[in-house]
Amino acid sequence: MAIAKKAVVWGLFAAGGTLTAFVFPALIGLYLLIASGNVPDGLQFDQIHAFAASWLGKACLFIVLFLSVWHAAHRLRVVAHDFGIRKDALVAKAVYTFAAIGTLLTAFYLLGI
């Protein structure tokens, strides 16, 4: 059981790491464009809403956010250890709960669009 859990967590960490490495620079770039006042047309309400309303759009957004939060959760667990917090069971519970809530909220909001 312990090995099976480890494999799942590690798999999500690796998939999420690859995904964030590929996608996050462009995502941060979009936030940079928004911040500069040059909001791209695709981010106007009607267009982004239509994208998130389509099943393909929902699937893309869900996969990106799902893998990102689980990747982040696993990384935060290691960061906590690296900074000297040695209560791993408690930390693990906290970060994976955070990831589960993030996943549920993402699904909830996407299904509401």
Add this chain to the structure above:
Amino acid sequence: MSRNPYVRPISTTTWYMRNGRYKVYMLRELTSFLVVFYSLLTIFALSALADSADRWNGFIASQQGKGMMVFHALALLYFLFFQTFPWFKLAPKAMPVQLGEKRLPDSYIIIGHYVAWIAVSICIFWLAGAF
């Protein structure tokens, strides 16, 4: 086992300051906070999008300004140099490609990642209507 094993005194909170490689490791680890920040920001954006056009436009307006520009620009550079590029660099070690007796050269795998990354980024900007 000796009854009085010698335990080297190593700080559990500042151990990485002793060595340049450890410092770089910790700088890489810190990109996880950026993943958390942008994931939460995007989930918050989804909540606005699911709510109403007014809340979406309010969200977009709230994200504008010089301070946000500087923050995102620094975050982008930090993320590239401490997450994206190191991740591509270790890809051939994490997933070596065997071709019969030989291994695909590491440089091919790394260049492949960069090409795919540029393609993915162009796709995202195109989808967002940035050009």
